[in-house]
Amino acid sequence: xxxxxxxxxxxxxxxxxxxxxxxxxAQDKPLRVALMPFTNTMRLxxxxxxxxxxxxxxxxxxxxxxxxxxxxxxxxxxxxxGYDIAVTGPHFGAWAVAHGARPLLRYGPTLKPILVVRxxxxxxxxxxxxxxxxTLSNRLSVSSIxxxxxxxxxxxxxxxxxxxxxxxxxxxxIMSVVMGEADAAITTHTPVQQAPEDTRKAIRVIESPKGxxxxxxxxxxxxxAEQAERVKAALLTFADTAAGKDFLESSGYxxxxxxxxxDLESLRGPxxxxxxxVPEAAQ
Numbered sequence: 001x002x003x004x005x006x007x008x009x010x011x012x013x014x015x016x017x018x019x020x021x022x023x024x025x026a027q028d029k030p031l032r033v034a035l036m037p038f039t040n041t042m043r044l045x046x047x048x049x050x051x052x053x054x055x056x057x058x059x060x061x062x063x064x065x066x067x068x069x070x071x072x073x074x075x076x077x078x079x080x081x082g083y084d085i086a087v088t089g090p091h092f093g094a095w096a097v098a099h100g101a102r103p104l105l106r107y108g109p110t111l112k113p114i115l116v117v118r119x120x121x122x123x124x125x126x127x128x129x130x131x132x133x134x135t136l137s138n139r140l141s142v143s144s145i146x147x148x149x150x151x152x153x154x155x156x157x158x159x160x161x162x163x164x165x166x167x168x169x170x171x172x173x174i175m176s177v178v179m180g181e182a183d184a185a186i187t188t189h190t191p192v193q194q195a196p197e198d199t200r201k202a203i204r205v206i207e208s209p210k211g212x213x214x215x216x217x218x219x220x221x222x223x224x225a226e227q228a229e230r231v232k233a234a235l236l237t238f239a240d241t242a243a244g245k246d247f248l249e250s251s252g253y254x255x256x257x258x259x260x261x262x263d264l265e266s267l268r269g270p271x272x273x274x275x276x277x278v279p280e281a282a283q
Contacts, residue, residue: 030062031055031231034083036092036215037067037074038137038191039171048087050247054238059230070168071140072278079280085231086218091142091274093216093259094267095281100221102228105235106263107214107248108255109190113147115206116177116185116192123184125206126154129162132183137170137191142212145273147186150208171195178202190214193252212270213263214253 033052035044045065056063066083068074078086078096085104086096090111097103117123123132129151136144148158158164165182167173170191176182178199192200217235219228238244239256248254275282 028061030064031059032064032066032082032084034074034077034086034088035065035067036086036088037070037169038141039169039194041067043171047247047251050243051235051238054241054243055231055234058234058237071138075140075278075281081220081222084220084223086216086220088216088218089142090213090216090263090267091145091270093218094264095271095274096218097216097259097264098271102219102221102223102225103259103264104217104219104228104232105256106216106259107253108257109214109252110211111142111188111190111214112211113143113150113186113208114188114192115147115208116174116187116203117183117206118177118180119202119204121183121204123206126151126156129156129184132162133165133181134162135165135167135173135176135182135185137167137173137185137187139166139277140274141170142270143170143186143188145270145277146210146212147208149269149273150210174199174203190252194250212266213259216259217256218259 033048033055035048037044039047044067048065052063052065068077074088075092077083078088078092086093086101088096090106093101093103093106115123115126123129136147138144151162156162165176167176167185170187173182173185173187174191174195177185189205192203192205219231223231236256239248248256271281
């Protein structure tokens with residue numbers, strides 16, 4: 001019954017969103033929260049329902065969660081400003097801030113590229129990837145971009161030293177290792193923490209030395225500053241509730257922090273690599 005109610009609320013929010021399309025930015029217009037597709041859509045929507053419900057109650061307006069089929073489509077949505085709020089990769093977020101988006105908050109932990117291997121794998125370091133199959137969560141994820149740079153810094157080259165495959169999400173990349181379809185996956189700690197216990201027991205992690213800020217929450221350049229501050233306050237209110245604390249703990253996000261100038265500066269390298277992969281981002 002609760003699932004049906006949530007679906008009904010989502011449909012109502014979508015209907016209101018369609019009705020409001022093309023109107024001026026208004027307080028009663030549905031707030032579109034664009035979630036980066038780091039896992040399957042059903043899991044993503046379920047995971048962020050507590051946030052949606054809290055924002056809707058605090059702001060007194062409909063809140064609509066949306067995502068995309070893949071990272072390429074999601075980054076296109078961001079470039080086209082098809083969102084009001086985005087919970088996004090730090091490199092996407094830093095790119096958007098450089099193009100007028102308003103930085104709100106980031107999750108507390110440091111995000112590090114890691115190699116995930118099976119628990120019984122002989123792979124002990126990236127140098128053991130010679131002749132192995134390596135999978136990425138997606139070529140545009142910050143872990144993939146910086147993880148491949150990590151390997152390149154050790155002298156490893158795709159095609160020559162290892163064979164590369166690409167999975168749709170972090171979850172599927174990890175599962176491809178568990179199922180024996182790949183010898184290793186590049187991902188981050190958070191998807192590992194979000195995985196079921198039996199999956200975590202089946203894998204082992206090799207950590208890179210370089211860390212970056214965790215996921216950014218940003219406001220669209222079209223959102224007035226006063227409204228952006230209201231959303232930021234609502235996010236912090238959510239973090240202080242029982243539901244918010246459970247969300248932050250169970251997801252591995254732990255807390256909210258302000259996005260600092262140092263955070264943005266630390267992402268210049270990943271943003272530059274992103275722009276090399278997506279020429280439109282360099283414009």
